[in-house]
Amino acid sequence: MQKQQLLYSGKAKSLFTTDDENLLIAEFRDDTTAFDGEKHQKLSGKGETNLAISTHLMNEIENKGIPTHFVKSLSSTECVVKKLKMLPVECVIRNIATGSLCRRLGVQQGLSLRPPLFELFLKNDELHDPLINSDHAISFGWATEAQIATMREYTFKLNDILREAFSNAGLILVDAKFEFGIHDGEVYVGDEISPDSCRIWDALTKEPLDKDRFRQDLGKVVASYQEIALRLGISLTA
Numbered sequence: 001m002q003k004q005q006l007l008y009s010g011k012a013k014s015l016f017t018t019d020d021e022n023l024l025i026a027e028f029r030d031d032t033t034a035f036d037g038e039k040h041q042k043l044s045g046k047g048e049t050n051l052a053i054s055t056h057l058m059n060e061i062e063n064k065g066i067p068t069h070f071v072k073s074l075s076s077t078e079c080v081v082k083k084l085k086m087l088p089v090e091c092v093i094r095n096i097a098t099g100s101l102c103r104r105l106g107v108q109q110g111l112s113l114r115p116p117l118f119e120l121f122l123k124n125d126e127l128h129d130p131l132i133n134s135d136h137a138i139s140f141g142w143a144t145e146a147q148i149a150t151m152r153e154y155t156f157k158l159n160d161i162l163r164e165a166f167s168n169a170g171l172i173l174v175d176a177k178f179e180f181g182i183h184d185g186e187v188y189v190g191d192e193i194s195p196d197s198c199r200i201w202d203a204l205t206k207e208p209l210d211k212d213r214f215r216q217d218l219g220k221v222v223a224s225y226q227e228i229a230l231r232l233g234i235s236l237t238a
Contacts, residue, residue: 001018002019004016011031012032012196014026015027015081023082023083024082025074025079026079027047028077028078028079030047034211035215036129039214041214043221047077048077048236049225049226049229049236050195052234053195053234054070054192054193055070056232056233057194060161061193064161067187068188069190081190082183084183084188086179087179089121089123089148090121090122090179091118091120091151091180093117093119093159093175094113095116095159095163095175096172096175098174099175099212104131120148151180154189158178158189162198165232166200166232169228170204172203173199173200174210176193177197178197195209199212
């Protein structure tokens with residue numbers, strides 16, 4: 001498979017076309033961003049670690065019957081993915097109240113949410129990814145009613161799968177953001193599943209091991225990501 005033209009360069013990943021119109025190559029870069037890209041830094045080893053974690057979790061998800069765009073790894077920083085028509089709606093699932101939820105609603109930090117809270121956001125950096133509901137998505141044509149129903153169903157299933165996987169590794173899944181796209185008329189999990197897209201705490205100390213370390217200038221960002229990988233049983237090349 002040949003890597004061809006750059007199709008898209010996001011905040012932390014680049015997508016390239018290939019000689020197969022249905023497949024792309026995703027490159028995980030060391031770029032780390034926060035606050036809609038306002039804070040940016042390159043952290044050595046971050047791209048490789050995120051790809052290793054995302055690959056492991058995507059495979060686990062596939063094994064549980066949820067379709068993903070992941071096809072195979074090519075190198076420590078590149079993988080082959082199905083070409084999706086991405087839906088501009090982010091699905092967030094929250095198990096513990098923290099971050100923007102507490103600021104927005106004034107709820108207690110660390111409050112356990114039972115059942116988990118499902119939210120939709122419009123993927124738009126310029127508007128700072130505003131909170132929306134399903135009616136917004138349907139009325140503005142961002143997703144159909146059936147697609148939203150599938151995304152919601154998958155999000156709750158993904159939450160169950162990931163909570164168990166992290167719990168078995170001595171970790172807590174606090175919340176997670178999932179992105180979806182369409183391939184051959186069906187909804188697939190896209191983007192990545194990593195400490196960039198999930199809040200993950202140590203189960204004993206409640207210490208954050210995810211991108212909050214970068215947002216809050218806590219340091220040891222890549223080391224914390226690597227700790228998550230090692231606890232999940234993932235071998236890293238470096």
